[in-house]
């Protein structure tokens with residue numbers, strides 16, 4: 001099948017080209033993001049392959065349909081950037097990669113927690129400058145601390161297992177019961193209890209209308225003073241302005257983000273020679289207890305191999321009329 005890739009980087013080209021030896025699709029790699037101006041570039045393909053910040057709203061889907069596209073293949077787990085209702089009305093199928101490596105994202109979550117706690121991001125710079133003073137670098141033992149996990153799916157569960165290994169008490173909140181979580185000793189509770197009792201709160205639920213700005217002023221008000229907040233899920237689950245207020249009042253003592261609600265204009269690009277126009281993002285960067293990575297939690301060789309294979313298999317299944325096990329329905 002002819003597939004146009006939007007927003008593709010050198011690593012996408014490498015991993016998809018290698019995986020495609022088993023599938024033999026025709027791959028066209030474009031660096032531009034998918035939007036109303038670029039959708040027409042998919043002409044000649046039957047499928048488009050898109051990533052987290054490509055825009056697949058109703059007008060874009062109309063243009064893709066006109067260009068002859070039949071399948072939208074997401075090379076990621078989240079699908080909040082696709083108007084699923086519009087896709088269904090246009091007869092466009094949508095597939096995704098529901099699980100590639102929960103370990104990649106869970107381990108990055110731990111990297112943020114550990115770096116923020118022990119301030120390794122600051123220590124790295126100090127030591128390079130010959131400053132071996134320890135003031136300001138004091139951390140706390142993770143052992144015995146309470147961590148609240150919101151969203152106990154694949155990634156939340158792996159994160160909880162790792163934290164259990166550190167000797168943490170793990171509280172969990174999810175809209176669904178999860179037997180596996182209970183078996184490994186996660187204490188299921190309600191959101192208010194997660195907020196009230198957690199020293200660290202880590203977000204692992206998808207971005208949906210229900211989770212949009214879940215972490216707002218009211219939620220922050222219910223949290224323990226000095227809480228550490230970690231988001232490796234989707235940026236808009238956090239109301240960034242409310243979190244900035246929380247950082248200024250020192251209610252939030254540490255913030256670790258791999259995602260940001262306006263990341264579409266920033267992440268995955270080298271903007272080091274440009275003036276960044278996003279004042280809210282720049283305010284976040286001004287706090288020394290905020291650690292931000294640019295949506296890299298998924299970025300391991302294991303995950304990229306898995307993403308490429310599952311995506312190409314999804315497309316082969318569509319081409320051959322097989323059941324679409326990874327279809328996303330409205």
Ligand SMILES: NC(=O)c1ccc[n+]([C@@H]2O[C@H](COP(=O)([O-])OP(=O)(O)OC[C@H]3O[C@@H](n4cnc5c(N)ncnc54)[C@H](O)[C@@H]3O)[C@@H](O)[C@H]2O)c1
Pocket residue numbers: 077078098099102105150151152153154155156173174175176204205206207208210211232233234258259295296297298299
């Ligand atoms: N930073 C990255 O690189 C990266 C990579 C992969 C996934 N993600 C994000 O991580 C999220 C979780 O991934 P996953 O594979 O664990 O998904 P999953 O579907 O296995 O788990 C999500 C869990 O969230 C729960 N949930 C849904 N709505 C909720 C709500 N309102 N409140 C509490 N819980 C709710 C679900 O019941 C489910 O158990 C994805 O949706 C995606 O946005 C980020």
